[in-house]
Amino acid sequence: MTKKAIYGLSVLAVVLGLYGFYSRLFIGEREVNYGSFVTWGLWVAMYLFFAGVASGSYMVATLDYLFEIPLFKGVGKYALWGAMVTLPAALMSIGFDLGHMERIWKVYLNPNFSSLLAQMVWGYTIFGMVILLTLWMVFRSPEKPPLALKLLMVVGFIMAIFVSGGVGALLGVNASRLVWHVGLLPAQFPIFSAATGFALLLVILAFFGPEDDPRLGQQLRVLGITVIVMLIVKTYILWADFSMSLYSGVPQNVDAINEVLFGQYWWAFWIIQIILGTVLPVIVLAIPNLSRQRLWAGVMGLLVLVGFAAARANIVFPALTIPELEGLATAFSGPHLSFEYFPSLMEWSVTVGIMGLATLAFLIGLDRLPFFKKVQDLSHER
Amino acid sequence: MNTSAEVKEVTRRNFLRGAAGLTGAAVALAALDELEAHPETALASYEAQIAALQAVNNDPTQMDVLERMRIELLRALQKPVEDRRWIMVIDLRKCVGCHACTIACVAENKLPPGVVYRPVLEEEFGEYPNVTRRFTPRPCMQCENPPCTPVCPVEATYTNAEGVVVVDYDQCIGCRACIAACPYGARTSDFGLTYTEDLPVADNLIVGMDTAEAYERASNFEYGEARSRKGHSSPIGNARKCHFCLHRVRVGELPACVTTCIGRATLFGDANDPHSLVAEMSAKPNVIRLKEELGTEPRVYYLV
Ligand code: SF4
Ligand code: SF4
Numbered sequence: 001m002t003k004k005a006i007y008g009l010s011v012l013a014v015v016l017g018l019y020g021f022y023s024r025l026f027i028g029e030r031e032v033n034y035g036s037f038v039t040w041g042l043w044v045a046m047y048l049f050f051a052g053v054a055s056g057s058y059m060v061a062t063l064d065y066l067f068e069i070p071l072f073k074g075v076g077k078y079a080l081w082g083a084m085v086t087l088p089a090a091l092m093s094i095g096f097d098l099g100h101m102e103r104i105w106k107v108y109l110n111p112n113f114s115s116l117l118a119q120m121v122w123g124y125t126i127f128g129m130v131i132l133l134t135l136w137m138v139f140r141s142p143e144k145p146p147l148a149l150k151l152l153m154v155v156g157f158i159m160a161i162f163v164s165g166g167v168g169a170l171l172g173v174n175a176s177r178l179v180w181h182v183g184l185l186p187a188q189f190p191i192f193s194a195a196t197g198f199a200l201l202l203v204i205l206a207f208f209g210p211e212d213d214p215r216l217g218q219q220l221r222v223l224g225i226t227v228i229v230m231l232i233v234k235t236y237i238l239w240a241d242f243s244m245s246l247y248s249g250v251p252q253n254v255d256a257i258n259e260v261l262f263g264q265y266w267w268a269f270w271i272i273q274i275i276l277g278t279v280l281p282v283i284v285l286a287i288p289n290l291s292r293q294r295l296w297a298g299v300m301g302l303l304v305l306v307g308f309a310a311a312r313a314n315i316v317f318p319a320l321t322i323p324e325l326e327g328l329a330t331a332f333s334g335p336h337l338s339f340e341y342f343p344s345l346m347e348w349s350v351t352v353g354i355m356g357l358a359t360l361a362f363l364i365g366l367d368r369l370p371f372f373k374k375v376q377d378l379s380h381e382r
Numbered sequence: 383m384n385t386s387a388e389v390k391e392v393t394r395r396n397f398l399r400g401a402a403g404l405t406g407a408a409v410a411l412a413a414l415d416e417l418e419a420h421p422e423t424a425l426a427s428y429e430a431q432i433a434a435l436q437a438v439n440n441d442p443t444q445m446d447v448l449e450r451m452r453i454e455l456l457r458a459l460q461k462p463v464e465d466r467r468w469i470m471v472i473d474l475r476k477c478v479g480c481h482a483c484t485i486a487c488v489a490e491n492k493l494p495p496g497v498v499y500r501p502v503l504e505e506e507f508g509e510y511p512n513v514t515r516r517f518t519p520r521p522c523m524q525c526e527n528p529p530c531t532p533v534c535p536v537e538a539t540y541t542n543a544e545g546v547v548v549v550d551y552d553q554c555i556g557c558r559a560c561i562a563a564c565p566y567g568a569r570t571s572d573f574g575l576t577y578t579e580d581l582p583v584a585d586n587l588i589v590g591m592d593t594a595e596a597y598e599r600a601s602n603f604e605y606g607e608a609r610s611r612k613g614h615s616s617p618i619g620n621a622r623k624c625h626f627c628l629h630r631v632r633v634g635e636l637p638a639c640v641t642t643c644i645g646r647a648t649l650f651g652d653a654n655d656p657h658s659l660v661a662e663m664s665a666k667p668n669v670i671r672l673k674e675e676l677g678t679e680p681r682v683y684y685l686v
Contacts, residue, residue, distance in 0.1 A: 028614055029573050036496065036570035039558040099556015099571065099619030106536045106555055117559050118535035176529065176565030176676060324567040325520065325672070327503030332484065336496040336573050 010359035017353010035336025042343035045313040050090035055160035056197025057083035164193035179256035195230035206298030224285035277307010458652035476647035479517035483639035490638035492602035499624035522624035523680030551616035
């Protein structure tokens with residue numbers, strides 16, 4: 001029932017996305033609201049988010065294939081498949097953001113490796129291959145992870161940390177954007193990624209986990225507690241970052257933080273990121289009875305994911321809404337020359353469409369890929 | 383480019399006309415081709431042009447600074463490319479905030495809506511009766527240590543032999559990483575718009591609409607390449623920025639903003655020439671550079 005509903009929702013999302021895909025592919029970037037001042041918008045935030053979920057999911061898969069924790073035996077595949085569908089979603093998001101996406105091959109043929117962006121394109125491409133290889137090995141030996149798989153998981157785990165930290169560096173290396181520079185984003189991001197990996201697995205198991213697996217309640221409970229811990233760590237990092245920035249009082253930095261806390265989109269921070277994405281899930285998942293129930297656990301996992309998506313956006317835009325020079329905002333006016341930003345309908349459409357495609361791909365894999373059948377068979381046999 | 387024999391005497395009037403960019407960018411492009419094909423002829427022509435300018439007036443203290451800078455420019459062009467070091471000096475006390483430079487740049491480089499290379503920032507200070515305004519023209523600083531180039535994933539933007547930070551439009555993938563990295567907001571992205579398209583007016587109500595449309599689509603000549611605006615071809619989708627009008631400079635013309643500045647506030651030239659106006663002015667004690675603390679080493683100096 002739930003699955004059918006989610007199938008329906010994801011098809012609807014894809015349909016809603018068609019307008020954005022068409023506009024972006026056949027008209028170009030005219031209908032976007034990001035511009036020359038807020039250079040990166042929703043799509044870059046979603047790239048960071050999806051890339052984080054992909055690397056985080058891979059990290060979570062090590063519970064099964066590397067550390068062989070009995071409680072999580074058999075669920076690593078879900079995490080891996082989650083990584084496999086979110087990675088292309090990340091690449092699509094960033095691909096659509098390129099002014100000349102047809103030239104992406106240049107990053108492979110004439111890369112400038114001093115550029116974090118080039119490193120990330122290569123890093124995520126290799127990481128994607130690692131995920132594929134891991135899936136293939138898992139498929140070949142569903143019973144017990146062979147040594148080669150364990151070694152691969154070690155490599156993949158380390159890569160996941162690097163690539164998820166790397167996207168933090170993508171922003172962090174811009175020394176002139178203080179709010180990105182002082183926040184030590186390459187250190188924050190792997191933690192954010194792991195948190196979203198756990199949250200995604202919580203959602204997947206809650207909504208699609210094998211019906212009759214007696215471990216499910218316990219799995220949800222353990223994942224819920226892990227998510228709570230991660231959220232607390234994340235909130236602490238946020239506190240450290242913001243309080244330090246505000247305390248030191250460098251105007252450009254203070255302005256950016258104030259923009260997040262009290263700016264036009266204060267609600268994205270306080271309501272989505274803090275209340276819905278952090279406080280509510282922490283409370284609900286802390287209650288043993290609720291956290292074992294599929295619906296509660298799943299919805300809370302979803303809220304955590306939405307909160308993290310908002311968190312990524314709250315990192316990307318506010319830094320860009322502070323004019324680099326006094327008077328720049330009013331010196332010359334024209335389309336795409338604004339320090340204010342809210343994604344356009346077309347940008348939302350693309351993002352919704354990408355989410356729909358990723359979810360659809362996930363569900364189809366779940367239904368069609370032979371190894372999910374095997375997982376379910378295995379849990380039946382147990 | 384004319385051969386030395388053909389050089390006609392450059393009167394002050396037609397020099398100024400040429401300097402104002404009225405000779406047309408297409409002529410400049412032809413001149414660039416000629417320069418590549420026959421560098422010796424070009425060199426001789428520079429000599430002749432300098433002589434012609436000096437024949438009219440040979441006292442640097444009496445000359446219009448535009449004439450002096452043009453002579454110095456032609457002199458610099460006789461040196462190997464890597465021995466030139468183009469800089470700009472902007473005297474904020476002389477800027478009246480007319481924005482003519484901004485518009486000259488828009489016209490010269492045929493910038494579409496949303497793309498600007500040289501806005502003039504306006505600030506107001508003080509309280510009545512002690513109120514004052516400051517106008518700061520802001521071209522690309524052509525940083526000696528530019529944060530915008532190392533972040534480019536495909537080396538599409540780099541510092542060329544003359545020290546100017548350029549963008550290779552055919553290489554640029556439009557990721558806008560360079561725009562985010564520039565501490566001066568000096569880069570903008572071309573989103574493929576035009577001024578005339580989709581104007582909410584009934585047909586034929588704007589006189590000359592067709593001409594305006596054709597003008598917008600016709601080529602610009604940045605970097606000495608003719609690029610018309612059609613479809614999604616570069617520079618649409620690319621990062622764009624001030625390039626000190628290299629296509630003009632290479633054929634002996636001053637940047638468009640310099641020639642149109644009514645206050646003669648913007649000076650341009652070769653800092654490696656110790657006798658140049660810019661070398662002289664950039665050594666004044668009242669010179670500053672924007673955001674010096676970032677270590678970008680701008681090549682644009684401000685006199686305050
Ligand atoms: S002013 Fe900006 S665009 Fe120009 S060279 Fe410096 S960093 Fe690059
Ligand atoms: S927008 Fe173009 S020039 Fe700028 S970093 Fe990206 S590829 Fe390089």
